[in-house]
Amino acid sequence: MQISARNRSALLLIIVFPLLLAGCWDRNEIEETGIALGIGIDFPDEQEKGARPIIAMTHQFALPNQFSESTSSKVQKDYVNMSSKGPIVFDNIRELSTRSARPPNYEHLQVIVISEKAARAIDLKNVINFFLRNTETRRSIRVVLSHGKASDIFQQQKSTKTPALELRELTDNYRKTLRIPPPLTLGNMSEHLTGQSSFVMQSAASSPEGAKLSGGAVIKGTTARMIGFLSETETVGVNWLLGGNHSNGIVEGVEPNSGAMLGYEVRKITSSIQPIVQGDNISFRVKIKTTGKLREDWAFPGDAFDADFINRAEQATAAKIKQIAEKALAKTQRQYKVDVAHFGKRLSIKQPAVWKRVKDGWEERFSRMPVSIEVEVDIQEFGTRGTKRN
Amino acid sequence: MMDDTQLSKELHHNVEEIRKQIGHSPDVVIRSFCMGDLAFQAALIYIDGLVDKLMIHEQVLKPLMHLAKNAAEYDRRTAAAEAIISAGEVKEQNQLAVCVMEVLSGNTVLLIDGTHTAIVIDTHGWERRSIEEPVSEAVVRGPRDGFTETLRSNTAMLRRRIKDPSFTMEMYKIGRRSQTDVAVLYIKGLTNEALVEETRSRLKQIDIDEVLESGYIEQLVEDNRMSPFPQVQNTERPDRVAGALMEGRVAILIDGTPIVLIVPVTFAMMMSSPEDYYERWLPSSLIRLLRYGAAFIALFLPSLYIALISYNHGLIPTKLAISIAAGREGVPFPSIVEALIMEITLEILREAGLRLPKPIGQAVGIVGGLVIGQAAVQAAIVSPIMVIVVALTAISSFAFPQYGAGLAIRILRFGMMMAAAVLGLYGVILFYILITVHMTRLKSFGVPYLSPFVPAHPSQWKDLFLRFPLHMLKRRPAMVSPQDDKRQK
Amino acid sequence: MKTNDRSKDSITATQAAMMTAKAMIGTGILVLPQSIAKSVETPDGWLSVLLSGILAMLCGFVVVKLSQRFPGRTYYQYSQEIVGKWIGACIGAGMCLYYIFSAGYLLRVMGEVVRMYLLDKTPIVIIMLTFMGVAIYMTTAGINAIAQLIELFLPIIILIMVVFIIFSFRDFELDNLRPVLGEGFAPVLKGIKPSILSFSGFEVMLFVTAFMSEPHKAIRAIFAGIGLTAVLYTLVVAVAIGSLTVEEVQTVTWPTMSVAMNIELPGGFFERFESLFTVLWVISMFTAFVLYHYGGSLGFGQLTGKKFQLFAYLSLPLIFMIAIWPSNLNKLFKLGDYIGYASFFMFGIIPVMFLILAAVRRAQHANKRAQ
Structure with a gap:
């Protein structure tokens, strides 16, 4: 061997030292990130004429220290909602970082809610494009349409459960009832939209007791926009056909x-x-x-x-x-x-x-x-x- | 260092020479006397404390002084003496330096005036510890005897287990000054000759002035001295050594220590305990699996904690992630610092507990583990989940049947933690690859350390993660290439 | 020292098969579904992969037959005998360069995937340097240790793939793979080009055969290696198309990773299968890298008559430079294509010519002797 063991260890040191000196580029402690659980996408009424349409987003973050308080009298909510506006999704997220010290982390994102208005007005392929490109967001995130504003879905007065988590659990109720269409993951949605095939997705409505899934919403594949709702009975019918x-x-x-x-x-x-x-x-x-x-x-x-x-x-x-x-x-x-x-x-x-x-x-x-x-x-x-x- | 001066015929001259070499220490006893009726001048030389005085008195001194009547029949004076002495082991010697050596090793030298020849009488008889249960390798089922510091009684323990005439013992003296007795044990016709030869040649290359413990030998014969992994197995259990001999391996016994070395060793052998073969196969297979699981935890858990907490949060289930985040709320340190604090504390506790007398040691362990952990959590220095991680790691690292393997894992754990702290999960996997690469390169006396995993000996996998029923284990381990590989028909 | 110790450079047939497979399974799994879907455009891509597997076996057959003519000697050594000293040396050097480039490409792909799925802000240079630091420790140990490492890791890699395939069945829809041959056989043929390129790697047998303890089993080894790879590739392509649809596969960068991102484990015990997959995939990339690195440095060593370890160190900066050369992902994929073409020329065409030349030489020899 022409390179001795000593030289070899020297080589190793040369590689290892800069690491220890400068390392930890990606270090991001779990408690220092904002764990985003849900995202709502709205299409505000007050659009500027002639300008590009603006979308509004609502992030629901978990508040861990409230989450862990399992004592009987839980008065404070264990989540916080933040809303933002901007022409594209990424604008909204950048705006968030000016207000919150904790960078948003989407690895635990559970559900994306798109409001009826947004789904009717904007090409859905573009709405979900950011989430598809982003490696933090999984393709198994559920996507739900909302009657009314998406931000309302994340507001709950009475229930103490985190709305995003509860909504996620609701979407899996498909197995227990015929009245809601099958859950739609971000990946499925993208597959449908790229294949230009129409589909039915779950739709949620806000109520004083919390969000409720009711019926379905129909998305037309060729335009990638929503064209109407289905009542609960009609949803049952679609489920029979599927x-x-x-x-x-x-x-x-x-x-x-x-x-x-x-x-x-x-x-x-x-x-x-x-x-x-x-x-x-x-x-x-x-x-x-x-x-x-x-x-x-x-x-x-x-x-x-x-x-x-x-x-x-x-x-x-x-x-x-x-x-x-x-x-x-x-x-x-x-x-x-x-x-x-x-x-x-x-x-x-x-x-x-x-x-x-x-x-x-x-x-x-x-x-x-x-x-x-x-x-x-x-x-x-x-x-x-x-x-x-x- | 040995000179080959011969003994002279003059008794007083010889005594003078020996006294010059050994010195005038008070423990050197020179007893001059007259051999009964024959009236030969003679001297017994021995070291007080190393010999059995009663034996010298009864079997050497008494007969020489009182029974030496008919010695005229013998043509040589030494022959006369040998005829009279009733001690078991007697040999003749005529080199001065050897005689000195014999005295120093606890034998008695009888010098007789008028001959060139001295008689060496085996009168070993020092204080020895009785056979006790091995401390470092306790078993629930299995023999309770452990090796002692005396080489002879250790070899006896093995002889009692292997009554095979081809059971061979080769003696060496290693250590220029300590002249420690070293025995190489193997079974002729079973153990591969090449392995025995390799062991001999490695032992012969050792040139050191003292061997105080088998660790000296171990470190001087191992293949890779930079490796964290032990490449020689050590044990204080005779049943383990007997088992190893029967597998076609070689044992090295060193006088003065109860720890016996076995070569070669592979990683899989490190993970097995003699008890695996005493218990029935189902429980021992499960326990062995458990041990591998424990090894995984001991090596990976803290670094996985660091990687998941500081880098890849996404792998933790959402609700757990939130509750971990809640637990870490208020902890001022990054997870690596947190982990290092707890791990180092625990290592200190362990070391302290080891040095203290047993009852106190246990108390230190409990006080340290419980009180410090609890207090650290309450002071928000570490998070509760960290305490769980550290405790689980510590317990797992006690599950190794071999102390040396556990030590290696303990060292590597810190390396792994550093890698995780810098590069997250990527660092962990890279460090794991590094360890594996190192282990594929590593050999113990020419046997690949990772065999029988690789190079693959599928026939040996019956005794790897699982211990198959005994009747199915018909062959000896192929990696040590025994000459006779049939264990049973 | 041992009687049946496989000490000095001798490799069993199983190890050779595993090395062949491992040299192929590397980047292909990550990028193949996308390139196939793009060129086939129907769900029949998996058929192209199967066909290319058979083609690769043909090439492999030639490669092994050639190597078996020169027992105990590597391609670098016998190529000089077939076509003369200088041309042979040039071809040998070309093959070394090919390995160096392959190693560089693989290093960069590994870096990109790790950066994307695990370490976002860490400089990719650090990711690649640490990887190379570990790799050099393996490469310098020689072919025996490498074979053992592969013997240890390949089952793990196959296990990962099997787990991956089983988990993605929840999302798999057979309808996405249908209709079979809906547009006839023409699209399948279009898919052969991209898929045959991803089979490059079996040519390690050009030097591995020389180290085999039983060279007559080389044919079986290479067929087993290529067969295993072909099955894995086919399954991966089928799973990717079946769970994402052809249209979607065309749109994603790393389709296999996207499939992994779809996977949702019941009970949510551990989420994000793709991070885990990436981490474990580093093992696969490592073993392939070491093989290429060894192939390259062995070649330089044998051409110059020096120890290969020296070149293992010397080639590291070169590999690193190749790895950082493509300035973006598209250029990286282009580099991958060029390497694929080069391999097709070097290991599809040249061995055939060599085999014919060697046969002719032998015939001439025999003739001379007869006269």
Whole structure:
């Protein structure tokens, strides 16, 4: 060996010394950063005429020392909201640093709320661009639309929970109810927007008790703007069309014989979309299959041991589901002229050649295409009590 | 240093010579007497305290003075003496310097007027400690005897365990002035000859004037003297040494210390305890896994804490991050300073506890750990989570079955903390790579330190993280290349 | 000293396979999905990767066949025999330079990724210098220690990849990979060029074969190495497209990292998989860097007849200069492309020519002897 051990250690020292002397460029103690939990994006009313539009942002920061006070009488809030204005997102963030000694840290960002106004007025691709470029913000952050101002969502009078954290937990409730659309992550949103496909996202409204998720908001892929809300029933319909994950919602049907109410709890939904191409005519057939259990019936005797009764209950539920799904289609397909249940994607997979032809202006074409819906309900069990009479 | 002056025929001349060399110390006893009826002048020379006086009196002096009647039958005077002495081990010697050496090592030299030859009688008999339980390597299940300071009784303990005729013992004297007895033990026909030869040649190269403890030998024969890792295993458990011999390794016993050296050693051997083989395989496998986990914690935890708190907060779950931030609110130091304060305090406590008498040592540990930790948190010098980190690290570093391996981890932990303080997680991973690179370069007596991980001996993985049932461990460790690798059929 | 100690420069077939794989798995995993998606534009990119894997195996076959003709000698040594002293030395030096450039490129990519995901404000120079400081300690230890390190680290790297792939299944949608061959086979062919470039690295067998204890197993080793890499690459491309969609993959800088950023672990026990992934990926970059660095310095050493350790130290400043040379990310990617082209020329075309030349030489030799 031509370079001796001594020289080698000298070399090592030369490398290590400047490190110890000058090191710690990135050191940033956890308690010295502002942990941002939520961000709201608003479009203020007072825009200057002719000038570039201005957006307003609300940051919700955690206040750790309040957070840890778990003693019974918690009067102070464990968060602080800061708002700012500027033409682009980065302006807003720079403005924050003039007011807060702690640099904002987005590694724990839970949720981004975009107000209805902002979503209608600005191209959403640009709104989320900063967050996508920034390495601190994860792609799994939830994005929610708000009825009214986004900053209001982060204000809560009564609840002692941090609004951003609570909203994040709410978005995961998708599994427990059919009334809200699937949660939308920042990554999903970006994928939809780059692919120019329309989608439904969760929408929140502020109420005195705190934020509440209600229905969905429809974003049109080609313009990357919001074009309208869906009511809760319409959202249920969209969820039926999307099928997918173990939703746990309740469907109320009417038993045809007695006209009594039924409650059906969903275990599993599978929906398959079948494109039918005949020459230039394209139509779709949606098959929705669901399994679940009978939760409640108001019929007498309501004998679940009787196969006929179960059959009738299944049919009643299926009819109801079909009705709801058609309603949702009417709203999204016919009125908003968007393809939120990815009919186009199905067509492109099944018939790539046809898809190539109709790709341009797809949603306009799609709004005129006939869609038929078939529903198949399978009641697997009915709980610990089968009938009301022996 | 040894001159080869022969003994002369004159008794008084020889006595004078020896006295000149040893000096007029009061513990040197020279007993002149007349050999019974034969009337030969003779002298016994020994050092008081190193010999068994009763034995000299009963088995040497008494017969020589009273029974030497029929000596005329013998043609040599020494032969006559040998016939009379009833002590077990007797040999002849005619070099002056050797005789001096024998006296100094606790033997008795009998000089007889009119011969060139002295008789060396083995009369070792110094005060020795009784066999006790090894302090540094306690086990729950397993033999309770530990080595003592006496080489002979140590070899006896091993002989009792290995009644194999090919169990070989080679004796060396190392230390120009101390002339310490060193025994190299191996099993002929099992241990690789090359390994034994390597051990011999390394021992022969040692040129030092004293060997007070096996540590001297260890440091002089190891492959890489700059490495923080011990490359020689040391133990005070005879069962461990017997096990190592049976694996085809070589043991080096040094007189005057209960610590025995075993070569070669690999990292995996450092992580195993003899108890692993005494307990049933399921618990010992789990305990071994636990030990590796503890090693990970002892090495990484404080540096991960620093890296996560000062650099990569994002890796901590949000709610935990907020509560850690709350805990650190008011702590004036960056996490590295905080960690150093606590780690150094703990190392001091540990060192202090080691030096103090046992009952006090425990008290110091408790007082230090609990009181200082609690007070430091209340004074907002450190955060509560830091105390948890430090405590967990300290406990984990006690889980090593080998003290030396634990020491290495303790040193590296500080390096790792520095790397984390400068470069965050990147520093941690770089330092980890550095350690791994160092370990792949490291060898112990020619055996790669990381084997059997690499170079991979998949057949040996049965006794690595998990200890497979005994009936499946049919081969000896391949990395020491034993001549006979079958352990069982 | 030991009877069966693998002491002096002898490498097992497994180690050779692992080294081949490790030389390829480095930067490719990070940038491949994007370049594939850009040139293929349909979700069929993973097919191109598989095809290129087979092509790479062909090249690998040639490389090994060539090396096996000269047992115990490296490319640097036998190239002079095939085409004469001067041309051979030039080609050898070219290959050394290629390794130096590859090492520099890899160093910079590593620095960029670490800067982006771990250390924002730390000068990239420091990141690269510390990395090189550790690397030189490994390189100077020689090929045996390097092989052992790779043997130790490759399973870890594969484990990381498997964990990564399993975790991203939550976000994976098979529909994003469909339709398969929706626009025919033409797009797949377009993807072969960018993907074959990311297979460069198997040529380490040009010198590794010389150190193998059983050189006749070299073919199996290189096929195993390339096969493993091809499978990993295919899975990564498929996962990236399947969880991000083709359109999205085209728009992101480090698609693999973006997939990692999508990953959300249930229970939120540890968040930000991408930071963890970056950290562990440094291990992968390290092993690849050491191989290139060793390949380069070994070449210079054998060409000049000096110890390679000397050149390992001497080449460090050069590698560092190459690493800081591209002034921005786009230029860096360009450099990567050029290195890929160079490797295609040097290890796709030259070995074939050499193999033919060597065969002709031998035939002439045999003829002479026959006469």
